[in-house]
Amino acid sequence: MRCFRHSVLLMLIGLVAALTAGPALAAGPTLTVTPDKTVLSPALFKEPIEFTSTGWEPDEAVVINLKLPKGVTVKGNPPGEDVGISGGQSDAKGEFKGKVDALTLLMTFFQAAWDNTKMKPDLSKATPLPPGDYTVEAIGFASDKRATATLTLLPPPKKDK
Amino acid sequence: MKKVVLVLLGLILAWTLGAGSGLAEEKVVTVLETGGFTGPTSPLVVPVHQGSKDYFEALNAKGGIDGVKIKFISSDDRYTAARAMSFYQRYRKTPKLATLLSYGTPQAYILDPIMTRDKIPQITTGGGKFQAKPGYTFLMVCPYQNMVGSGIDWAIADWKKKGKSGMPTFAYMGWGGASGLEATNGSNKYAEQKGVKWLKPVLTTPGTLKYDTWLTGLAQQGVDYIYVHMVDPDQTFVVRDAYGLGLTKKIQFISSYYGLHDTVGLRLVKPEVVEGTVVASNIILGDERLKNPNAELWAKYQKKPPEDMDDSYLWGVGNAKIVEQALRIALKDVGYEKFNGQAFYAALQKVKGDLTQGIMGAQDLGPTNRQLTRQIRYYQVRNGKNVPISDWIETPDCLSLAEFK
Numbered sequence: 001m002r003c004f005r006h007s008v009l010l011m012l013i014g015l016v017a018a019l020t021a022g023p024a025l026a027a028g029p030t031l032t033v034t035p036d037k038t039v040l041s042p043a044l045f046k047e048p049i050e051f052t053s054t055g056w057e058p059d060e061a062v063v064i065n066l067k068l069p070k071g072v073t074v075k076g077n078p079p080g081e082d083v084g085i086s087g088g089q090s091d092a093k094g095e096f097k098g099k100v101d102a103l104t105l106l107m108t109f110f111q112a113a114w115d116n117t118k119m120k121p122d123l124s125k126a127t128p129l130p131p132g133d134y135t136v137e138a139i140g141f142a143s144d145k146r147a148t149a150t151l152t153l154l155p156p157p158k159k160d161k
Numbered sequence: 162m163k164k165v166v167l168v169l170l171g172l173i174l175a176w177t178l179g180a181g182s183g184l185a186e187e188k189v190v191t192v193l194e195t196g197g198f199t200g201p202t203s204p205l206v207v208p209v210h211q212g213s214k215d216y217f218e219a220l221n222a223k224g225g226i227d228g229v230k231i232k233f234i235s236s237d238d239r240y241t242a243a244r245a246m247s248f249y250q251r252y253r254k255t256p257k258l259a260t261l262l263s264y265g266t267p268q269a270y271i272l273d274p275i276m277t278r279d280k281i282p283q284i285t286t287g288g289g290k291f292q293a294k295p296g297y298t299f300l301m302v303c304p305y306q307n308m309v310g311s312g313i314d315w316a317i318a319d320w321k322k323k324g325k326s327g328m329p330t331f332a333y334m335g336w337g338g339a340s341g342l343e344a345t346n347g348s349n350k351y352a353e354q355k356g357v358k359w360l361k362p363v364l365t366t367p368g369t370l371k372y373d374t375w376l377t378g379l380a381q382q383g384v385d386y387i388y389v390h391m392v393d394p395d396q397t398f399v400v401r402d403a404y405g406l407g408l409t410k411k412i413q414f415i416s417s418y419y420g421l422h423d424t425v426g427l428r429l430v431k432p433e434v435v436e437g438t439v440v441a442s443n444i445i446l447g448d449e450r451l452k453n454p455n456a457e458l459w460a461k462y463q464k465k466p467p468e469d470m471d472d473s474y475l476w477g478v479g480n481a482k483i484v485e486q487a488l489r490i491a492l493k494d495v496g497y498e499k500f501n502g503q504a505f506y507a508a509l510q511k512v513k514g515d516l517t518q519g520i521m522g523a524q525d526l527g528p529t530n531r532q533l534t535r536q537i538r539y540y541q542v543r544n545g546k547n548v549p550i551s552d553w554i555e556t557p558d559c560l561s562l563a564e565f566k
Contacts, residue, residue: 061275063246076237084247107239114200120368
């Protein structure tokens with residue numbers, strides 16, 4: 001009888017261990033933003049913001065969205081909706097690498113207006129994203145899994161008098 | 162006791178208003194649309210969108226398709242693929258989702274594998290890859306390389322008509338990126354096959370201010386024909402700069418679809434600057450567009466003078482009419498309850514005939530044809546207007562000469 005109770009106890013301990021270890025064993029995707037803190041400047045055209053993400057299915061389509069803080073609007077984007085800033089496919093190992101390309105930097109981060117008569121950006125009417133912490137979220141199309149990270153847009157450095 | 166009764170009443174109320182109530186629910190299918198409403202493609206995308214939106218609105222006002230209305234949801238992706246991807250991710254599980262219209266090659270490339278997996282067809286612009294390997298992406302226009310191939314054929318015919326011997330020297334000038342790569346992939350070999358001297362393509366960026374350096378370089382290489390593939394007014398500005406350099410006297414310029422449009426580029430320069438430019442178009446231009454019966458939609462919904470109707474407005478109407486026909490076929494084949502993207506995909510491949518009332522060439526879709534039309538029409542700018550110089554012409558096959566990964 002004692003052996004039976006011990007067996008049951010051991011089984012229960014094993015079951016609890018499996019249940020609590022489950023989430024840790026099946027870890028979700030990860031997302032890293034580099035740099036995670038930056039001033040919004042033209043230097044980002046040469047050294048763009050990059051994303052590294054793991055834990056996806058092989059060859060899975062992944063989109064990276066910028067979640068907008070309350071009160072922040074982006075040209076062309078309905079209020080309250082996330083805005084896409086990068087995307088592509090993961091590789092055979094389920095790893096994804098992307099970046100904020102030049103057009104996205106210009107049209108989403110700097111929010112340049114567009115002069116249709118001259119067919120060029122109108123930076124005089126640009127309304128860049130304000131400084132602050134922005135949540136960046138990666139979403140996998142096949143798995144519906146998500147991963148988040150934070151991108152901090154720093155205030156521009158103060159000019160020396 | 163009172164609380165129990167109230168809860169029961171609430172449950173009964175919820176049940177009667179639920180699916181099993183028998184109360185009529187509006188029947189709706191959804192069509193998505195993404196494109197640059199602001200940015201380099203906006204002169205094209207905004208009127209196309211207006212045309213489709215107005216057509217669907219008119220169709221819904223008449224009761225839709227046998228009582229099924231079309232919900233048209235659009236997104237400004239500012240010509241960035243990431244925004245198009247984000248938009249589709251948000252709406253991809255919408256019930257009765259038929260298709261997505263996408264205006265941009267980068268967007269089409271990134272969405273193709275996703276929508277293929279979802280079994281929802283995409284209808285996009287001219288990436289030839291989607292015709293070379295038929296799948297879930299359909300093309301609103303002839304593939305770009307076939308379009309350029311047609312320009313090569315036009316140049317050869319024009320060269321001979323002028324009594325010149327040998328073959329002309331031909332150059333391609335267009336935006337870099339996916340669109341430019343597609344346009345020259347296959348057309349380069351087509352030129353070679355025909356004995357035409359093909360110069361190294363000039364790839365520019367949208368919004369380039371002046372084209373003098375490139376034009377001078379091409380002139381120095383003895384070019385006879387320059388094919389310009391951008392979005393108006395960029396190609397108008399190319400011809401403007403060529404005129405300023407005196408090059409339009411000896412070089413014939415050919416514009417691809419998307420320019421020189423009557424209400425865009427042609428309004429920005431004096432008529433003599435662009436006189437004689439040839440325009441290869443997927444839709445009717447000039448006075449022909451004003452005479453098309455669908456032009457009445459512009460007056461009714463946009464409430465602006467007819468001469469302000471952008472050429473691309475009727476393109477949007479034409480696309481909407483083709484979508485309508487495919488919806489009719491799908492709803493007839495499977496019924497509303499079973500309607501889905503797969504049914505629309507199958508139906509699109511049965512669309513045949515002149516569905517657009519002459520706005521674009523005839524439709525002949527099928528299991529191996531993903532092009533909403535295989536035809537283009539040539540115009541020439543005369544006294545500031547697009548005047549037709551050909552009927553609808555089938556474009557040559559440059560896709561078989563293209564290389565796709």
